[in-house]
Amino acid sequence: MKLVFNIITKSDQLRAQVLKTKYKWNDVIPQDIVRSKSSRLWKGINLVRGEVRDSLVWMIGNGESIDFWREPWIGDIGTLEAQVTDQGRRATLPAIMVVEMVDENGDWKWTLINRLLPQHIILRLMATMNLKKVQELDKPVWKWNPTRMFTVRSTYDLRAGHNSKATEKLWKVIARFEGIQRVKIFLWLVACGKILTNSDRVHRHMDNDNKCGICRSSVETLERLFRECPAAMETWKSLVKPEKFNEFLEINIKD
Numbered sequence: 001m002k003l004v005f006n007i008i009t010k011s012d013q014l015r016a017q018v019l020k021t022k023y024k025w026n027d028v029i030p031q032d033i034v035r036s037k038s039s040r041l042w043k044g045i046n047l048v049r050g051e052v053r054d055s056l057v058w059m060i061g062n063g064e065s066i067d068f069w070r071e072p073w074i075g076d077i078g079t080l081e082a083q084v085t086d087q088g089r090r091a092t093l094p095a096i097m098v099v100e101m102v103d104e105n106g107d108w109k110w111t112l113i114n115r116l117l118p119q120h121i122i123l124r125l126m127a128t129m130n131l132k133k134v135q136e137l138d139k140p141v142w143k144w145n146p147t148r149m150f151t152v153r154s155t156y157d158l159r160a161g162h163n164s165k166a167t168e169k170l171w172k173v174i175a176r177f178e179g180i181q182r183v184k185i186f187l188w189l190v191a192c193g194k195i196l197t198n199s200d201r202v203h204r205h206m207d208n209d210n211k212c213g214i215c216r217s218s219v220e221t222l223e224r225l226f227r228e229c230p231a232a233m234e235t236w237k238s239l240v241k242p243e244k245f246n247e248f249l250e251i252n253i254k255d
Helices: 003-010 014-022 038-054 120-124 152-160 163-176 181-192 200-201 222-228 229-239 241-250
Strands: 056-059 138-140
Touching: 003 014, 003 138, 038 056, 120 222, 138 163, 152 200, 222 229, 229 241
Parallel strands: none
Antiparallel strands: 056 138
16 A cells, blocks of 8 residues: 555656556546556555545645545545535536636635535635645645555554554543643543534434534534534634644544
8 A cells, every 4th residue: 555655646756657657557546557467566556546545635735636526635524526415416517626716816716616515514615725825736645644644554543443542642641631620521521422412412312403502504513513613613713823724624633
């Protein structure tokens, strides 16, 4: 998997150039690399290519290389195409780059977006950096690691279905917290996912209203309550540096 990741992200390396030229790997992340005559190495690459592709997310630079609707570029939500509320509209979405969805003032072209996407996705878009301030090229990165770099450890945790190192660090942070005891208990409940949100209350037949108690515009989940709700979003904007805000939204809430 590391080799495939390096072929995609370090295409200027000699090994990557030789393999891509030999097997006609033309796109940054190709849909198909099956070749009738190939080496065992290439067959192995083909076996894990799909898994590596699903583990990548685009880091926005100038927005000129990323399909706005069909490429994953906003954290862990997948493609915006999959988030379109009207399934009948998905097949008719235009092939358009991210940079083309930004007007001359650097704002998103909301008239083309608002009627297609749900509110919580709109909020994520609102928090995304302004493309006019960025001159770097777009690049694919590893979404299973907060540093966005491929590591064997993150791949093992992905395969094993856990992240023991991150979990251990979380418990240490909570254990060393020296504030009010009830705040410490609250942090522990959040880390365990034991906060009784409205969606949990409905699931347990304790209530019939699963909407967020603050904004009333979406289902109240742990993620919604502490990060995606407009009220929470405004609080985080005052605490997190603007250039780090989009990265903050992509990190698991427990991290």
